[in-house]
Amino acid sequence: KTMMQLLQRNLVLILLILVLIDAAYAVMGGGDEPPPQPGDSDYSAGVAAFERDDWQSVVEHIEKAVAQRPWNDNAYNLLGFAYRRLGDYGRSLAAYRQALDLNPHHRGALEYLGETYLAMGCVERANQTLGQLEAACRRVAENGELDRGTVTCEEWTELKAAIDAVP
Numbered sequence: 001k002t003m004m005q006l007l008q009r010n011l012v013l014i015l016l017i018l019v020l021i022d023a024a025y026a027v028m029g030g031g032d033e034p035p036p037q038p039g040d041s042d043y044s045a046g047v048a049a050f051e052r053d054d055w056q057s058v059v060e061h062i063e064k065a066v067a068q069r070p071w072n073d074n075a076y077n078l079l080g081f082a083y084r085r086l087g088d089y090g091r092s093l094a095a096y097r098q099a100l101d102l103n104p105h106h107r108g109a110l111e112y113l114g115e116t117y118l119a120m121g122c123v124e125r126a127n128q129t130l131g132q133l134e135a136a137c138r139r140v141a142e143n144g145e146l147d148r149g150t151v152t153c154e155e156w157t158e159l160k161a162a163i164d165a166v167p
Contacts (some may be wrong), residue, residue, distance in 0.1 A: 040065065043075060050078055058082035066098075073102040077109045084116050092116050105136040111155035115162055123166055130159050 046061035062079045066072060080095030093116060099109040114129035137153035 040069070042068065043072070046075070046078060050082070053085075055082040055085040059086070071102060073099040073106050073109070076102065077106060077112065080109065080116070081112050084112065084119065089116055089120050105139055107133060107136050107153070107155040110136055111159045114159040118162055118166060123163065126159070126163050130156070130163060133159060 042061045042064040046058050046065055049055075049057035049061060058078060059082050062075050062082065065075045066079065069075065076095045076099035080092045080099065083089075083092035083095055093113070096109050096113040096116065099106050100113070103109075110129055110133040114126040114133065117123070117126040117129060133153075133156050137156050140153075
C-alpha cells in the first residue's frame with residue numbers, strides 16, 4: 001500500500017472511533033449538552049440563546065446547526081424545546097422524534113417530549129413517554145434498577161411530577 005492509502009485508512013479509523021465515542025456518550029450521557037465543538041458557531045449561539053430563554057434565536061441558530069450536523073441529537077432536543085416554548089407543538093414533536101431517532105435513550109428529549117404531550121393535553125401519551133424514560137434511566141442505573149430512593153434520574157422525576165400535577 002502506498003503511504004497515502006495508509007494515511008487515508010488511519011484517518012477513516014480515527015473518524016470512526018470519534019463517531020463511536022460520540023454515540024456512546026449520547027447513550028450513556030442521556031442528553032446532557034456536550035460543549036460546542038470548535039467552529040460550531042451556530043450551535044454555540046443556539047446554546048447561548050437557550051440560556052437566555054430567547055426561543056426564536058434558538059430556532060434560528062439550531063436550524064442552521066442541524067443542517068450542518070444532522071446527526072446531533074442534542075441540537076434536535078434544543079430545537080424541540082424552543083419550538084415548544086414558542087407554542088409550535090407540531091415542530092416540537094418532529095424535533096424530539098428526530099432526536100430520538102438518532103438516540104432512542106436521550107433522556108432529555110424523552111422528558112421534554114412528555115412535557116409537550118402534557119401541554120397538548122395528551123396525558124396518556126405523556127405516561128407512555130414516562131415509561132420509555134424509565135427504561136432509558138434504567139440503562140444507566142447500577143444493576144439496571146431504578147430505585148427512586150437511591151438512583152437519581154432527574155428527567156424521570158421532573159416528568160413524573162409534571163404528570164402528577166395535572167388535575
